[in-house]
Amino acid sequence: MTPWNQVTIIGTGLIGGSLGLAMKRAGLARRVVGVGHRPSTLDQALASGAADETTLDAAEGVRGSDLVVLATAVGLFEPLLRQAADSLADGAVVIDVGSTKAQVVRTGEALVPAGRAFVGCHPIAGSEKRGIDYADAGLFDGAVCILTPTDATPADALARVTDTWAALGMRVVRLSPAEHDHLLAEVSHLPHVVAAALVQAVRPDAEPLVGSGWRDTTRVAGGDPGLWRDILLTNSGDVAAALARFREALEALQDAVARGDGDRIQHLLADAKARRDRIVGEQ
Amino acid sequence: MTPWNQVTIIGTGLIGGSLGLAMKRAGLARRVVGVGHRPSTLDQALASGAADETTLDAAEGVRGSDLVVLATAVGLFEPLLRQAADSLADGAVVIDVGSTKAQVVRTGEALVPAGRAFVGCHPIAGSEKRGIDYADAGLFDGAVCILTPTDATPADALARVTDTWAALGMRVVRLSPAEHDHLLAEVSHLPHVVAAALVQAVRPDAEPLVGSGWRDTTRVAGGDPGLWRDILLTNSGDVAAALARFREALEALQDAVARGDGDRIQHLLADAKARRDRIVGEQ
Numbered sequence: 001m002t003p004w005n006q007v008t009i010i011g012t013g014l015i016g017g018s019l020g021l022a023m024k025r026a027g028l029a030r031r032v033v034g035v036g037h038r039p040s041t042l043d044q045a046l047a048s049g050a051a052d053e054t055t056l057d058a059a060e061g062v063r064g065s066d067l068v069v070l071a072t073a074v075g076l077f078e079p080l081l082r083q084a085a086d087s088l089a090d091g092a093v094v095i096d097v098g099s100t101k102a103q104v105v106r107t108g109e110a111l112v113p114a115g116r117a118f119v120g121c122h123p124i125a126g127s128e129k130r131g132i133d134y135a136d137a138g139l140f141d142g143a144v145c146i147l148t149p150t151d152a153t154p155a156d157a158l159a160r161v162t163d164t165w166a167a168l169g170m171r172v173v174r175l176s177p178a179e180h181d182h183l184l185a186e187v188s189h190l191p192h193v194v195a196a197a198l199v200q201a202v203r204p205d206a207e208p209l210v211g212s213g214w215r216d217t218t219r220v221a222g223g224d225p226g227l228w229r230d231i232l233l234t235n236s237g238d239v240a241a242a243l244a245r246f247r248e249a250l251e252a253l254q255d256a257v258a259r260g261d262g263d264r265i266q267h268l269l270a271d272a273k274a275r276r277d278r279i280v281g282e283q
Numbered sequence: 284m285t286p287w288n289q290v291t292i293i294g295t296g297l298i299g300g301s302l303g304l305a306m307k308r309a310g311l312a313r314r315v316v317g318v319g320h321r322p323s324t325l326d327q328a329l330a331s332g333a334a335d336e337t338t339l340d341a342a343e344g345v346r347g348s349d350l351v352v353l354a355t356a357v358g359l360f361e362p363l364l365r366q367a368a369d370s371l372a373d374g375a376v377v378i379d380v381g382s383t384k385a386q387v388v389r390t391g392e393a394l395v396p397a398g399r400a401f402v403g404c405h406p407i408a409g410s411e412k413r414g415i416d417y418a419d420a421g422l423f424d425g426a427v428c429i430l431t432p433t434d435a436t437p438a439d440a441l442a443r444v445t446d447t448w449a450a451l452g453m454r455v456v457r458l459s460p461a462e463h464d465h466l467l468a469e470v471s472h473l474p475h476v477v478a479a480a481l482v483q484a485v486r487p488d489a490e491p492l493v494g495s496g497w498r499d500t501t502r503v504a505g506g507d508p509g510l511w512r513d514i515l516l517t518n519s520g521d522v523a524a525a526l527a528r529f530r531e532a533l534e535a536l537q538d539a540v541a542r543g544d545g546d547r548i549q550h551l552l553a554d555a556k557a558r559r560d561r562i563v564g565e566q
Binding site: 124125127143144146173179183184186187188190191192193194195196197198199200201202203205206207208209210211212213214215216217218219220221222223224225226228229230232233236239240242243245246247248249250252253254257258260262265266268269270271272273275276277279280 | 408426427456478479480482483489493495499501503504505506509512516525526528529531540543549551553554555559560
């Protein structure tokens with residue numbers, strides 16, 4: 001695909017920094033401008049090659065760019081877009097990489113002026129690690145990226161954004177913003193809440209006894225609390241619904257354990273194992 | 284330490300097979316007898332070097348051994364010990380590697396005849412994988428092994444068993460059987476139940492969207508349903524208590540999400556992250 005002439009990445013952390021590295025490596029961006037609020041992070045973005053130029057000012061940072069990427073915590077998208085909206089070049093495409101989409105896309109479409117496009121994106125990549133220190137040009141390779149276009153999304157912007165993620169090795173899937181939030185609540189937001197509660201259920205005496213199972217089960221609870229607060233706040237309805245489904249499944253197991261019903265326990269565990277083996281095997 | 288003259292491992296799966304390999308590599312066993320119920324598994328145990336000799340008959344298998352290891356699902360310990368008890372050599376030490384201890388130790392001490400010792404052991408090693416195919420001589424290295432002696436445990440047997448696990452690179456910890464079950468419910472049995480329920484909360488449409496977070500959070504749900512049925516059945520009281528603690532923590536988060544209380548969400552997530560970082564960092 002024709003490379004973007006200038007790409008502005010607002011938020012040069014794990015995802016933003018990795019995206020800068022990946023786009024440059026793939027020849028998808030002639031020039032990358034990094035926007036951040038900490039000079040030290042911006043220096044690292046420059047030093048690592050994730051950005052060619054940096055600024056603390058979002059309005060200044062987006063000037064002249066044909067692609068602008070919002071890569072901060074979801075809760076900062078709105079204030080940042082308000083700052084930068086009037087400086088967006090004619091024809092500019094704005095995307096985000098946030099983990100929730102309905103509220104983000106509503107805000108994005110409302111704030112991007114006429115002649116500019118907003119396309120909601122969610123590359124399902126990353127880890128519980130945070131910051132440019134962990135940036136990795138290969139982060140997106142082989143993972144899924146969900147785009148959430150609406151009736152207001154210009155077809156040409158959608159096509160270019162699709163091609164960009166595909167060129168980074170991602171499998172691009174399209175969903176409505178509502179559908180995205182609904183499904184991601186089950187496979188991502190719910191596990192986060194559950195992992196945090198699992199950590200909190202452990203008493204000090206048990207701490208030295210955790211093994212690899214516990215470490216894996218709770219890994220995501222090591223993620224950034226601010227990022228996750230924003231995710232849960234902007235998808236609270238779907239998270240509540242996923243929690244209800246989870247509690248129903250949990251209560252079935254809990255009940256079987258309380259009754260000492262070995263056949264029922266085995267049936268439920270075997271069902272979970274079969275489903276998981278299939279889901280993981282299909283990937 | 285002086286090696287055991289002959290070690291019988293009943294159940295040559297992932298843990299039993301790994302133990303045979305590890306003990307032979309470390310020079311802890313002059314000879315290993317493998318007992319199983321499937322000839323093909325026993326053939327593999329021989330071929331891999333995890334056993335020097337095999338039999339389908341537990342009574343025959345324990346004859347002349349100074350160490351006998353129960354390494355099947357917890358639910359089979361009692362029938363196997365009943366079969367083998369009369370054939371145990373004078374002075375033999377019987378250990379198990381099961382994930383629950385109170386019921387196991389009660390049974391073991393009741394069934395082992397006078398002049399033989401029973402020592403409950405739980406090496407916290409393994410994975411969701413199952414079977415001799417995944418046996419690994421290094422499985423125990425650096426992990427924790429919990430021994431659960433009682434007033435009835437002979438000091439010399441306890442010392443030799445301690446030395447054996449330590450010689451395999453394990454950090455040996457002693458707890459009462461009840462304490463063990465109480466603590467393991469929080470760090471192992473609870474996460475298993477929760478992971479299974481997480482899998483069951485995912486609807487088919489969401490399956491293609493699972494990422495590495497979901498895969499890690501649910502990994503243990505890929506474990507063997509029969510093994511885990513036995514674990515949950517033999518520790519149902521502590522599992523119920525751990526579930527109650529977990530649900531309390533979950534409800535606090537659920538409530539904060541429902542109220543859209545960002546400060547409270549962040550506080551709870553930050554607390555979980557800090558605890559987890561500390562627990563994992565201390566290991």
